[in-house]
Amino acid sequence: MGLIVGRMPSSALRRPAPNPPAHLTLLTPAVDRLAALGTQRRYRKNTVLIEEGDSGDSIYIVLSGQLRAYVSDSRGREITLGLHGPGEYVGEMSLDGGLRSASVQAVEPTVCAVVTRETVMRHIADDPDFTQALIQRLIRRARLATESARSIALLDVYSRLRAMLERRAQPQGDGTRQIAERLTHQAIASEIGCSREMVSRLLKDLEEGGYLAVIDRHLVLMRDLPARW
Known part of the structure; x- marks a missing residue:
């Protein structure tokens, strides 16, 4: 699955990946200390890296690259829960000893600091800054899960697509807004919970409409x- 190449000095962890997408964050001191x-x-x-339903005893802190968290059903249909870049981490939902709640895949070549559950629990007791950041992260996760459930239940496909594009769009000097990532139609479909064909049709209509x-x-x-569309 991956090649262990040893512990990384703390000072090296502060170097961000070359030209990371705008939505990615850098390592904070609290995460740096844990990494x-x-x-x-x-x-x-x-x-x-992680299979939904498996037992797990580690979290993965992204040092460079990008990870995708997703869930899938028996028919292979997937919904993307989030993308995680440098300074972010995944796997914390199993710190209670439960099974993995989602799968995690490397979107591109990625380097992670893998920290065992035992080490994380000791760090939580010793580092109040990290503990506070972890609590805030879990609250954000719960809020995003609620918003995602509301979106899928109450919004039509176009409204979900529009919300996703608006959320990711970055203002440009010419007055347009650009999506930093090069998203495939399948990646968009997995994120908003619909078919690739539906995404392709809507994007084509929006393109033809200018x-x-x-x-x-x-x-x-x-x-x-x-x-509305």
């Missing part, structure tokens, strides 16, 4: 998206 206690591992693109363009494989919002 220094872990073991560095490298994962190839598409490697599955609302959206594809430039260098990036989605670019040329003007405000309509509230």
Whole structure:
């Protein structure tokens, strides 16, 4: 799954990945201190680090690259729960000893600091800054889960697509807004909970309507998206 190459000095952890996407965060001091206690591992693109339903005793702190957390059903349909870049971590939901609640895959070549549950629990007791950050993260996770459930239950597919594009769009100097990641139609479908064909049709309609363009494989919002479609 990955190659262990040894512990990483704390000072090295502060170097961000080259040109990370805008939504990725850097290591905070509290996460930096925890990462220094872990073991560095490298994962190839598409490697599955965590399988939903498995037992787990470690968290993964992203040092470079990007991870995708997702859930799937018996028919292979997937919903993306989130993307996690440098300074973020996954696997904390199993700190209570329960089974993994989601799968995690490397979106690109990724380096993580892998920290065992025992080490994390000691660190929680010793580092109040990390403890507070962890509590805030779990609260955000719960809030996002509620918003996601509400979106899937109450919003139509176009409204979910519009919300996702608006959330990711970055303002450009020419007045347009660009999606930093090069998202495939399947990746979008997995995130908003619909078929790839539906995403393709909606994006084509928006492009023909002059609302959206594809430039260098990036989605670019040329003007405000309509509230309804």
